[in-house]
Amino acid sequence: MPLIIIGVGIKYSVDEDFFKNWDSTTAYVLGFIFADGNVCISNRGKYLVVSSVDREIIFKIKNWLKSEHKICSKKPNWPNGKTKFVLRIGNRFIYDSLMLRGLYPNKSLTIDFPIVPKRYLKDFIRGYFDGDGCVYVEKSKGQGERFIVKRLTIVFTSGSKLFLIGLLEALRSNLVIRQSKIYKSNRSFQIRFSTSDSIALFKYLYGNLESEIFLRRKFDIFSYYFRLRFTRVDNYIGDILRCFCKVPYPSG
Template sequence: MSSYFKINEHYFKTWTSEMAYILGFFYANGNISNHQTILFSHYEKDILEKIRHKLDSNHPIHQDQKTGLYNLHMNSQFIKNDLFNHFKMVTSSSKEAEFPSVPTLYLNHFIRGYFDGKGHIYKSGYLIGFDGGSNAFMQELKNILTQRSFNTKLVTSEKQYQVYISGINSVNDFANWMYKHKNLYVKRKYELFHYINHEDFNLINEKNMSYRLKKVQ
């Protein structure tokens, strides 16, 4: 018996808060093959299950036994065309990626999706960061965050770019803005924001946090 897989072929044609989140998540951790395969990857299986549900898909989620990474592969020529044609889609790891034109109403949802894919909460001080491979994408991300009065900085390294938000007020204000009217989100990352103001923040067991935690020197 052949397997039947389904997906909402028109999902990315209409802006919603959930669509904006999934699009941001895809910019961070997604990939499109030369054929019509769309790939979402993350260490949190739960968020991939929620994304699959929103896309009305029944495609399987597989875990790479070597890396622990979960992968959701879905096939859709229509979605691939929409991502290329409407958003000029290349993922943020590409040097050619550009920040898409996101309606203001959905901007915090898009950035929350991107943060859940390529955002980090640091153990020392009040600092969070985003990673990306495109100067244009990361510069526009910095501009958007700066316009909202968050204390931001763009840092260039040999292989990628980082946008940082620092300071207790900026980090807290950013979290409040990013999670406003939240729908989809990575639960552990959301909960970690609650530890930022606690004295025992540096004592969090890193092994129990499956996403990356860095200690700033």
């Protein structure tokens, strides 16, 4: 059922069955929606809304959903803020499918980690990371004003502590990580991973991908770190980087 109606006489096409079956793309998009999306009901219908300051990922999601809906840009309300790109899809079948996957309106503070098939768990987590995660390289000045790379850090953020508890349990069941603490910040909860844990996460999230189902900007931060700390690159990491880096990555 590819046809939907918004308002009176306005018809847009979208893949209404997108969330009914699991695959890598579906799991990734679902993870991103758990981070930077929401479902809502108005007097005009049921909606999925996905937003990001990264234009690239919103257009990817629109294409994956085979959506003809327009992407709107929303200007920031404060100086130095970033423009946000918003995809709003009115469709009761998509809404109902997402509800079955564990989403609901006003989810931010209470959402639980959903049931995801193990085969697609890393895709879901990578989608969530691209929405509400961050990665950064910390540097400091050494002798002769040269910068020394100190650490690579991955952070997952959520308004729901329950969600992060489930995320941490899911990660522990699939790889060896040392992090075990969830931190409370002013408006949310966070999990922060050390360099060794962040490298293990990189290998888990990006290994054995058949296509570029990720946000390029965040992947490039990992690539930047490994170029600075080449001794951290093993054969597995090297294969990932050579597969997806825009600039050819050295081998050997």
